[in-house]
Amino acid sequence: GAGVSQSPSNKVTEKGKDVELRCDPISGHTALYWYRQSLGQGLEFLIYFQGNSAPDKSGLPSDRFSAERTGGSVSTLTIQRTQQEDSAVYLCASSLGGAFSNQPQHFGDGTRLSIL
Amino acid sequence: AQSVTQLDSHVSVSEGTPVLLRCNYSSSYSPSLFWYVQHPNKGLQLLLKYTSAATLVKGINGFEAEFKKSETSFHLTKPSAHMSDAAEYFCVVSGTEEYGNKLVFGAGTILRVKS
Numbered sequence: 722g723a724g725v726s727q728s729p730s731n732k733v734t735e736k737g738k739d740v741e742l743r744c745d746p747i748s749g750h751t752a753l754y755w756y757r758q759s760l761g762q763g764l765e766f767l768i769y770f771q772g773n774s775a776p777d778k779s780g781l782p783s784d785r786f787s788a789e790r791t792g793g794s795v796s797t798l799t800i801q802r803t804q805q806e807d808s809a810v811y812l813c814a815s816s817l818g819g820a821f822s823n824q825p826q827h828f829g830d831g832t833r834l835s836i837l
Numbered sequence: 838a839q840s841v842t843q844l845d846s847h848v849s850v851s852e853g854t855p856v857l858l859r860c861n862y863s864s865s866y867s868p869s870l871f872w873y874v875q876h877p878n879k880g881l882q883l884l885l886k887y888t889s890a891a892t893l894v895k896g897i898n899g900f901e902a903e904f905k906k907s908e909t910s911f912h913l914t915k916p917s918a919h920m921s922d923a924a925e926y927f928c929v930v931s932g933t934e935e936y937g938n939k940l941v942f943g944a945g946t947i948l949r950v951k952s
Binding site for chain 1: 882
């Protein structure tokens with residue numbers, strides 16, 4: 722398929738461990754977003770990449786969270802020293818244009834992260 | 838403050854009857870507005886989008902939404918509900934300086950379709 726692909730689909734880990742979540746955007750999409758979906762908080766923006774510009778990290782909840790996008794394509798979201806409140810579904814989206822281009826965002830199926 | 842308000846957390850309809858999911862937004866400008874649907878354990882799928890062209894927007898699966906600037910509303914409708922429409926629906930705004938580089942999501946409306 723040509724959609725946004727996320728891996729793993731499910732991740733269970735112990736509190737204090739580091740985790741890496743991967744996102745493969747749709748080919749040719751220059752913009753990539755990470756969101757977090759959790760009970761009680763709804764859908765929250767985490768970080769935005771657009772081409773070679775510096776990423777918008779304004780939604781990252783703490784310095785334990787980081788993300789990178791290599792070669793303008795694949796992105797990895799890393800959570801260090803996980804806490805139970807990090808349990809959520811992490812969604813990745815990509816779009817053909819940037820945030821002000823009015824292009825819709827296409828979402829992956831998400832990674833369900835559970836911290837024990 | 839910028840926001841998106843979905844007026845109903847849950848809506849229940851019978852199969853074959855109309856669907857109305859309500860959404861109001863706040864913005865000093867004319868934002869881009871979207872409706873997304875999320876089925877259980879799935880990502881979000883775009884139903885339709887408004888980007889300052891026609892105020893009545895037609896989407897997939899028979900859904901449509903009307904942008905009413907005077908009411909700052911963008912309600913989602915469908916003439917006849919199907920069982921497969923049961924899901925969670927999100928009204929979303931973006932595309933202005935107020936919202937920055939992100940989509941701002943409403944809290945969601947869970948649609949239940951009874952047979």
